Amino acid sequence: MAKRPAYSNLVKTMRESKFLFTGELEPKKMVDLSSILHSAEEMKKTGKITAANVTDGPQGDAYTCSMVPCHLVQEKVGLETIWQMTVRDRNRIALFGDILGGSILGLRNLLALTGDHSALGDNKNARPVYDLDSTQLIDLVSKMVDDGTDLEGNEIEGGKIEMNVGCAANPNSNPREPEILKVGRKVEVGADFIQTQTSFDIDDAKEFLKELEKFNVPVLLGLFPIKNYGIAWYFNENIPGVSVPKDLLAALKTAKKQYKEDKKKRNEAIDKINIDFFEPFIKEIQKTTKAAGIHCMAVHYERLFEPLLKNF
């Protein structure tokens, strides 16, 4: 499809071919968003983060909606957001209404996701919605942006909305081919950009990025710096299909043991481990692939941004 205008700073920057970074914020069950705003401020301070994703009930948990934190982060911190929206909890009427609301609040990036099933979350007996799937959500946003209508063609008073829409892609997918075909379908329906899930394997990541090149849409490769050994362990135990490399895992474990009592030293050691692993990783991606940048999912680990990104 023909490229739609860049409505967000994110898509503008991508189209200028600047290698960029996005971060991630995760509102949980909270009414006080100061920790989210603090994380956003830390990201903003680095001057390296173009926008931050705000998650929508990850792992199927019932969390604070993503629209309000998106708005507050943009208003109070001045950091652009990527509004994650899953099709798990809302039908096409609610999605449409929320997107209109978000656009009024100045949200300009939407990441269309299926969402982890409610059976995985903390309200397991919920009725999952899935009226649309994520591709159809992209279709809905496209109609709102390009035609100024809902899915049925009913016009929006005041015309088209201004928003760019992205989709996810999974470099750990196995088999790979249906994943690639599916991403192609999403681009055809109107995705402006792609953010990938996390990858720890540089060869895999490069190969995946190569395969995505044919769609001619900017891709941000997802990376997941690990704040402590527990998270790494959780990853390996609970997230099938992704594994933290053995060396990285071992180093984190050593740091945990070595500085059991000294939190400051432990943090320094862990930060160094992450920087040693991810800085060359990012450099390699920047040098050898056409990726538009990195989506750095260092949730609640904002102190890493400054030292990790200082050489970019």
Add this chain to the structure above:
Amino acid sequence: MIITQQKNIEEIYDMVKQYSKILVAGCDGCCQPPRSINEAKVLAQMLELKARSEGKELKWKAITVLRQCDDRIAATTVRPFIEQYDAIVSLSCGLGIVMMNRIFDNILTFPAQNSMFGGAENNAENTFAEYCETCGECLLGVTGGVCPMAGCAKNLSNGPCGGTVTGKCEVGGYTHECAWVKIYERLKKFNRLDLFTKYRPPRNYRNWSSPRFIEINKSYTNEEEPKKEEK
């Protein structure tokens, strides 16, 4: 067929404990596992025992019906007994139980079972499996014969989602096959990935919204009939 699971005896007893004479009706229709005359008898005996343990006396009769979900069959089979009983306990699926309550509206028919799904008997895997959710808009023609509604935990029309790992689904702890990987494999095998790639627009959920009716036994004619007004 309709796959059912019997409720536990406490729950059934709780529904009928205030009655002293009950009719327990099995169903010989498609309900699986079979809930016929013998199952009806056993259930009645269990309810009698429960009652006795509470110092009550429960009279019962166990019968079976060819199909409780057919009004004519259910009416002719059950009507002769109705007068003598205070309540009916039915071993059919929900269809039969609703039908019995409709036909015999002077007596309550209680469910002895939970109706689970319309299922197929897969002996190779020792399961009753839900292969179709009766969505009213069949996609099997574009999905290589694998149902993305019954097979996919998220009812996706354009899968797979990110929750698939080596062909298994995130729901159920990566033990069930991901319908969309299966769909991909089937279509690839028949050289029809064009069907996989094609975008399927949002579904028409009016076809899948209760209550649903289809007119039957209507007449046909070659004479001109007055046109019905559009709804």
